[in-house]
Amino acid sequence: MSHFDEAYSAVQAALDAGARYADARIMVRRTESMTARDGDVEDLSSDESAGLGVRALVGSSWGFYAVPDLSDAVARAAGRRAAQIAMASATVPGPPIELVPAGAGEASWASDCEVDPLSVSLSAKGDLLVRATAAAKAAGADLAEALCRSWDTRKWFVSSDGHRIDQHIRECGAGVWASAIGDGEVQRRSWPSYGGQFGTRGWELIDELDLIANAPRMAEEARALVTAPLCPAGETALILGGEQLALQIHESVGHAIELDRILGWEAAFAGTSWLDLDKLGSLRYGSELMNITIDPRIPGALGSFGYDDEGTPATKRDAVRDGIWVGVLAGRDSAAVAGLDYAGSVRSDGWARLPMVRMTNVGLEPGPHTLDEIIAATDDGVFMETNRSWSIDDRRLNFQFGCEIGYEVKNGKRGRLLRNPTYTGIGPKFWQSMDMLSSETIAWGTPNCGKGQPGQIGHTGHPAAPARFTDVRVGVRG
Amino acid sequence: MSVELELAGRVVELVRSAVGPAAHAEVLVEHNAEALTRFANSAIHQNVAEATTTVRLRLHLDGRTSAGATTITTADGLRTLVDRAIEAARLSPPDPTWPGLTRPTPLHVSAGHPGSGEHSGLDFGFDEATARADPGQRAARVRDFVRAAGGLETAGFCRTVYASAAFANSDGHAVEGRTAEAAMDGIARADGSDGVARLASGRLGDIDGAALGARAAAKARAARSPIELPPGRYEVVLEPEAVADLLGNLAFFGFNGKLFNQRQSFAELGAEQFDPSVTIVDDPLGSRDEPAPGLPFDGEGTPRRTLVLVRDGVTKAVAHDRRSAAEAGTDSTGHAWAESRTWGPMATSMRLEAAPAATEPVLPPSVEPGPTAESARPLVAHVERGLLITDFWYTRVLDPKSLVITGLTRNGVWLVEDGEVTAAVSNMRFTQSYPQALGIGMVRGIGSDSVLLPDRWSGVRYAAPAVHLASWNLTGNASG
Numbered sequence: 022m023s024h025f026d027e028a029y030s031a032v033q034a035a036l037d038a039g040a041r042y043a044d045a046r047i048m049v050r051r052t053e054s055m056t057a058r059d060g061d062v063e064d065l066s067s068d069e070s071a072g073l074g075v076r077a078l079v080g081s082s083w084g085f086y087a088v089p090d091l092s093d094a095v096a097r098a099a100g101r102r103a104a105q106i107a108m109a110s111a112t113v114p115g116p117p118i119e120l121v122p123a124g125a126g127e128a129s130w131a132s133d134c135e136v137d138p139l140s141v142s143l144s145a146k147g148d149l150l151v152r153a154t155a156a157a158k159a160a161g162a163d164l165a166e167a168l169c170r171s172w173d174t175r176k177w178f179v180s181s182d183g184h185r186i187d188q189h190i191r192e193c194g195a196g197v198w199a200s201a202i203g204d205g206e207v208q209r210r211s212w213p214s215y216g217g218q219f220g221t222r223g224w225e226l227i228d229e230l231d232l233i234a235n236a237p238r239m240a241e242e243a244r245a246l247v248t249a250p251l252c253p254a255g256e257t258a259l260i261l262g263g264e265q266l267a268l269q270i271h272e273s274v275g276h277a278i279e280l281d282r283i284l285g286w287e288a289a290f291a292g293t294s295w296l297d298l299d300k301l302g303s304l305r306y307g308s309e310l311m312n313i314t315i316d317p318r319i320p321g322a323l324g325s326f327g328y329d330d331e332g333t334p335a336t337k338r339d340a341v342r343d344g345i346w347v348g349v350l351a352g353r354d355s356a357a358v359a360g361l362d363y364a365g366s367v368r369s370d371g372w373a374r375l376p377m378v379r380m381t382n383v384g385l386e387p388g389p390h391t392l393d394e395i396i397a398a399t400d401d402g403v404f405m406e407t408n409r410s411w412s413i414d415d416r417r418l419n420f421q422f423g424c425e426i427g428y429e430v431k432n433g434k435r436g437r438l439l440r441n442p443t444y445t446g447i448g449p450k451f452w453q454s455m456d457m458l459s460s461e462t463i464a465w466g467t468p469n470c471g472k473g474q475p476g477q478i479g480h481t482g483h484p485a486a487p488a489r490f491t492d493v494r495v496g497v498r499g
Numbered sequence: 500m501s502v503e504l505e506l507a508g509r510v511v512e513l514v515r516s517a518v519g520p521a522a523h524a525e526v527l528v529e530h531n532a533e534a535l536t537r538f539a540n541s542a543i544h545q546n547v548a549e550a551t552t553t554v555r556l557r558l559h560l561d562g563r564t565s566a567g568a569t570t571i572t573t574a575d576g577l578r579t580l581v582d583r584a585i586e587a588a589r590l591s592p593p594d595p596t597w598p599g600l601t602r603p604t605p606l607h608v609s610a611g612h613p614g615s616g617e618h619s620g621l622d623f624g625f626d627e628a629t630a631r632a633d634p635g636q637r638a639a640r641v642r643d644f645v646r647a648a649g650g651l652e653t654a655g656f657c658r659t660v661y662a663s664a665a666f667a668n669s670d671g672h673a674v675e676g677r678t679a680e681a682a683m684d685g686i687a688r689a690d691g692s693d694g695v696a697r698l699a700s701g702r703l704g705d706i707d708g709a710a711l712g713a714r715a716a717a718k719a720r721a722a723r724s725p726i727e728l729p730p731g732r733y734e735v736v737l738e739p740e741a742v743a744d745l746l747g748n749l750a751f752f753g754f755n756g757k758l759f760n761q762r763q764s765f766a767e768l769g770a771e772q773f774d775p776s777v778t779i780v781d782d783p784l785g786s787r788d789e790p791a792p793g794l795p796f797d798g799e800g801t802p803r804r805t806l807v808l809v810r811d812g813v814t815k816a817v818a819h820d821r822r823s824a825a826e827a828g829t830d831s832t833g834h835a836w837a838e839s840r841t842w843g844p845m846a847t848s849m850r851l852e853a854a855p856a857a858t859e860p861v862l863p864p865s866v867e868p869g870p871t872a873e874s875a876r877p878l879v880a881h882v883e884r885g886l887l888i889t890d891f892w893y894t895r896v897l898d899p900k901s902l903v904i905t906g907l908t909r910n911g912v913w914l915v916e917d918g919e920v921t922a923a924v925s926n927m928r929f930t931q932s933y934p935q936a937l938g939i940g941m942v943r944g945i946g947s948d949s950v951l952l953p954d955r956w957s958g959v960r961y962a963a964p965a966v967h968l969a970s971w972n973l974t975g976n977a978s979g
Contacts, residue, residue, distance in 0.1 A: 054841075056840075056841055061592065061594075061595075062591060062592045062594075063840060063841070064566070064840040064841055065564070065565050065566065065587055065591055066565070066566040066567055066568070067565070067566075067567045067583050067584070067587055068567060068568040068569065069567075069568070069569045069570070069571060069576075069579070069580070069583075070568075070569070070570045070571075071570060071571050072551070072570060074549075082543065082546070083544065083545060083546060084546050084547075084634075085545070085546065085547040085548070086547070086548050086549070087547075087548070087549040087550075087551070088549070088550055088551075089550075089551050089552060089570040089571070089572075102548070105634070106546050106547070106548060106634045107546065109536075109543075109546065109633070109634030109635050109637075109638045110536070110543040110544075110546040110634075110638065111543075112543065112635065112638035112639065112641070112642050113538060113541070113542050113543045113638060113641050113642050113645055114542055114543070115540065115542030115543070115544055116542075142590065143587055143590040143591060144590050147590075147591060147592050151592065163762075164761055164763075200763070202761075202762050202763070202900070205900060205901055206898045206900050206901055207763050207898060207899055207900050284540075285539055285540050285652070285654065286539045286540070286544055286545075287539070288539055288540075288652075288654040288686065288688065288693075289539065289654035289655040289656070289684065289685060289686045289695075290656075290955070292892075373549045373551055374547075375545055375547050377545075409897070410895040410896055410897050410905065411895055412893045412894065412895045412905045412906055412907065412928075413893060414892065414893070414907045414909075414926060414928075415892055415893075415907075415909060419907065419926075419928055419975060419977065419979070421905045421928060421930070421974075421975070423895075423897050423905075441897070441898070443897065443905075445928065445974070445975055445979065446979055447978070447979045450979070474535055474537055474545075474656050474658075474955065475533060475535055475547070475658075475957070476955055476956060494979065497905075497930055497974050497975070498897070498903070498930060499897065499901075499903040499904075499905075499930040499931050499932050499935075499972055499974075
């Protein structure tokens with residue numbers, strides 16, 4: 022069933038009401054979430070959401086209105102309302118707005134999916150999570166939790182520039198967590214990552230995670246961490262696992278290269294960026310090993326799509342090449358303001374939210390080494406993996422991360438466990454210290470990227486592999 | 500009867516007709532109209548509104564439980580919701596800890612809430628004008644904020660929300676209510692230094708864009724030319740914006756009934772865990788001084804009321820929904836929400852009690868607007884050498900049980916020496932246990948004025964005075 026006609030009605034109504042550009046997104050989304058705790062299913066929910074969001078540009082001012090109704094009359098009313106809101110925006114107008122070309126006209130796209138996650142029976146899902154948490158519990162966890170989640174989203178996009186694009190994106194993911202409660206603190210181990218692993222794939226992704234087989238090891242490691250020595254404080258060589266490096270990329274590169282932040286559009290909330298557009302193409306961001314791409318075309322990665330929510334076709338671009346900053350995440354209006362000729366990184370969290378600049382898949386190209394080679398080449402350092410906490414300032418410079426587990430590295434060998442490992446630094450200084458990078462890349466999915474007001478949750482992907490950084494401050498604690 | 504209550508009753512009937520009277524069904528219908536006018540670079544750049552109705556159904560059938568939600572409120576949409584929930588329940592494993600349904604119970608509400616049959620008679624409550632606010636009224640406040648900043652670059656938002664909700668279950672409990680709220684939050688920027696002002700209220704009429712813009716600008720101007728200080732432990736005065744972050748994290752990780760049951764919270768009922776000057780309550784129905792009443796019932800239909808979490812330094816309670824309460828052997832405190840089974844029940848209207856005004860030294864009003872909020876000035880006067888901190892940013896938990904948190908200062912930090920602000924300071928990173936910072940002997944003073952502050956999510960707010968703390972662990976500065 023197509024919803025192009027209703028979206029077209031909303032756009033036309035906005036134009037009739039005075040807009041010089043309008044676009045509309047109709048989205049129908051089903052989500053399913055199941056959690057388990059200590060061998061029992063804890064929660065199961067199945068949600069459905071459908072509605073229309075329309076955006077109108079009147080003069081140099083935007084307006085947006087959203088309704089959970091797909092009838093033609095309501096769509097027209099929503100288009101008129103969006104134009105009225107845009108007119109109110111003109112009370113405090115900004116500079117003239119232009120839009121860079123979006124490229125596509127009529128198109129259709131769907132993500133690859135071998136096994137539809139919503140076709141897998143609830144009993145099979147429950148069995149998986151029950152067995153994974155029971156296995157962790159039996160191996161000594163005080164608390165064992167597991168989760169699987171899936172999204173099935175269909176979109177119909179129409180714009181006054183002639184777009185008619187429909188997309189069908191299926192996403193899913195899962196994870197298992199084991200916690201050991203010590204005297205005054207909690208130690209947790211997660212498989213395969215802090216919040217689970219997610220992608221634009223079918224249930225085959227979850228099968229590959231092998232939650233049940235990995236759960237006991239998580240419990241054993243959490244238990245061992247309770248009595249492990251604290252990560253020592255000081256400056257040392259730091260080796261990060263790929264999952265942690267994915268979040269490091271997300272926080273200290275992905276958000277920093279969002280053009281809306283660079284232009285000050287997020288100044289009051291998400292913040293700005295330390296990057297200055299005058300230095301695009303010349304600023305040294307990191308060492309020559311640092312090659313970051315923006316690539317929404319990676320099959321199965323969580324930030325993949327065929328077209329962004331302004332209708333721009335998915336295109337691979339460089340963000341950092343040989344350590345030099347060369348690209349940004351942009352939308353049609355922000356690109357025009359910045360004098361750039363490309364957009365393609367605008368998405369909205371559902372029909373009720375305004376499309377805005379978001380990460381797609383922002384990741385590190387593989388390096389020449391392996392994790393074993395990196396450890397073997399390290400005389401004295403700490404290896405940390407699996408994120409536990411993250412914090413970074415509003416310019417995306419000063420960061421502090423905590424990991425679930427650390428290991429002492431001495432004379433080229435991985436040694437004893439270290440508890441509560443943390444590290445801190447300043448973005449460009451940290452990235453310039455990267456001197457070894459593995460080729461063992463995985464496209465990690467982050468399904469919980471917050472941005473915008475009202476708040477939006479974004480799904481992003483981050484190809485990353487283990488890497489080594491020199492002279493990093495570790496062991497920060499309260 | 501509201502549209503929402505009629506819808507809720509219809510879904511209960513659909514369940515009954517599909518699977519008979521033995522099924523336990525609870526239905527929450529929420530109509531939410533949120534509008535937010537956002538500005539940056541001193542211009543409105545995003546201006547949005549939505550009107551959404553969501554129907555949530557939780558079903559307990561033959562000892563098994565499922566839940567679902569939809570925004571499709573047509574007859575087909577509701578039937579699909581019910582059919583899907585029934586199918587999911589039948590395929591789910593047994594749920595031995597199902598806590599049962601809320602029995603018919605009257606609400607504890609203020610005037611303006613329909614459907615309760617009981618009214619407190621107080622004159623605070625639902626504000627029709629806020630519920631009907633239009634984009635022009637929000638834009639006018641933005642214009643006033645921008646003008647009052649006197650040419651400084653500004654950014655922020657003005658938000659209005661109207662919510663009408665109803666709950667019905669198959670045990671005959673049916674309640675309804677509505678709420679309206681408004682908030683403004685903005686910064687002014689001067690030479691790379693920011694100042695902030697924010698305010699929440701149940702009445703848009705209380706939001707004065709010009710007053711907020713002037714305050715943000717005064718702080719931004721006073722924050723120019725910051726010096727860099729070395730990391731270390733500092734005596735601090737936290738202004739209400741920073742105190743709100745403490746309250747939010749205490750609610751999420753400390754006074755959370757699920758984490759409490761799992762022994763992941765620091766909270767120990769009856770224990771002296773805070774300084775005796777600390778009293779923290781959750782006040783979801785608002786008060787005469789803080790007229791921002793929320794909905795009078797939670798997601799399980801349990802009536803909301805004031806919950807004392809800490810009284811005079813002693814931890815008295817944590818927030819529960821029906822399931823966490825049953826596990827703890829107590830009653831629900833009215834803190835169920837759509838995902839409380841996953842994340843735990845949480846207090847959303849936290850208030851740190853302000854100190855009685857009589858215990859404060861009386862200071863003449865400041866002549867020139869400066870860095871210090873009026874409510875913090877008496878506390879700053881008692882600081883020997885320390886920091887005045889406006890706001891916190893990106894706070895994240897290193898350990899949930901000890902509630903050690905790292906984050907950064909934002910929107911203005913100043914060095915205070917001998918009771919006077921002597922220099923602006925660049926932002927710093929901290930790593931600090933929040934309960935420890937508020938522990939016995941660590942609180943040197945609490946301001947006598949509370950400010951009602953919005954959260955990033957509508958429906959969540961904090962009432963916070965400034966506080967003077969003996970020690971705060973700053974672990975990094977702009978250099979790293």
